[in-house]
Amino acid sequence: MSGNPIGFESNDRPVLAIEDLTVSFDGFKAVDGLNFYVERNEVRVVIGPNGAGKTTVLDLICGKTQATAGSIQFKNRELTKMREHEIVQAGVGRKFQTPSIYENLSVFENLEMSFPRGRKVFGALVFKRTAEVVERVEAVAREIFLDAQLYQQADLLSHGQKQWLEIGMLLMQEPELLMLDEPVAGMSVSEREKTAELLGRISKGRSVLVIEHDMEFVKSIAHKVTVLHQGKILAEGSMESVQANPKVIEVYLGH
Ligand SMILES: Nc1ncnc2c1ncn2[C@@H]1O[C@H](COP(=O)(O)OP(=O)(O)OP(=O)(O)O)[C@@H](O)[C@H]1O
Numbered sequence: 001m002s003g004n005p006i007g008f009e010s011n012d013r014p015v016l017a018i019e020d021l022t023v024s025f026d027g028f029k030a031v032d033g034l035n036f037y038v039e040r041n042e043v044r045v046v047i048g049p050n051g052a053g054k055t056t057v058l059d060l061i062c063g064k065t066q067a068t069a070g071s072i073q074f075k076n077r078e079l080t081k082m083r084e085h086e087i088v089q090a091g092v093g094r095k096f097q098t099p100s101i102y103e104n105l106s107v108f109e110n111l112e113m114s115f116p117r118g119r120k121v122f123g124a125l126v127f128k129r130t131a132e133v134v135e136r137v138e139a140v141a142r143e144i145f146l147d148a149q150l151y152q153q154a155d156l157l158s159h160g161q162k163q164w165l166e167i168g169m170l171l172m173q174e175p176e177l178l179m180l181d182e183p184v185a186g187m188s189v190s191e192r193e194k195t196a197e198l199l200g201r202i203s204k205g206r207s208v209l210v211i212e213h214d215m216e217f218v219k220s221i222a223h224k225v226t227v228l229h230q231g232k233i234l235a236e237g238s239m240e241s242v243q244a245n246p247k248v249i250e251v252y253l254g255h
């Protein structure tokens with residue numbers, strides 16, 4: 001865990017403030033009156049049993065799913081009224097479980113095409129390779145442990161390296177909120193350790209929101225843990241406090 005102080009916005013409101021958030025699917029409330037706050041410099045992990053609503057919360061934040069009621073404020077902007085691409089532009093990056101990298105392109109090219117200016121000015125694949133872009137690609141590649149693989153084709157990377165590349169593609173866009181769904185699934189022990197280090201590092205200056213089932217990994221990264229159950233918060237606090245909570249043991253950790 002980093003000793004980095006968890007910061008507040010200038011007006012003391014958390015970077016991400018979710019209030020009374022509800023989504024119903026045919027009358028079934030997958031998320032039910034949720035109040036949830038994440039600070040800058042924080043790594044927050046959301047845990048809970050299958051079907052608790054964890055993925056749905058990320059879907060609501062990134063605009064993939066529309067809320068039935070409630071509000072999601074990110075840096076004081078209301079995300080429930082925005083479209084998916086506007087939410088990305090507002091500084092929210094989301095990584096899904098399956099990597100969506102371009103297997104036939106190099107690590108460099110994958111990172112390069114995620115550079116926002118490249119997209120806006122010249123389209124996704126064709127744009128001028130400026131010194132600024134090259135510097136940024138190289139810096140991100142170092143950050144994600146792939147500087148030695150920069151010119152390697154992405155399909156030759158290990159599963160873990162592909163996951164890091166996708167995190168790198170998100171970092172190219174400099175998101176202020178980064179959301180990751182089970183980032184270490186299928187990773188080796190050493191890849192898990194490096195991922196924990198990576199998440200600690202990249203949480204500085206931004207917020208990182210992770211869904212994870214691997215409790216050892218959760219323990220190694222979480223500043224704070226939120227336990228979801230039936231679309232509501234069952235418990236929230238330090239890993240130690242939620243692990244010792246009888247309600248959490250009953251519905252999740254005891255299984
Ligand atoms: N688009 C949808 N339409 C109908 N029901 C949905 C939809 N999306 C999610 N659900 C339901 O909402 C509930 C919460 O699902 P969600 O995927 O958010 O749970 P989860 O906590 O992420 O579970 P897991 O750990 O298995 O990924 C589940 O009962 C699921 O079937």
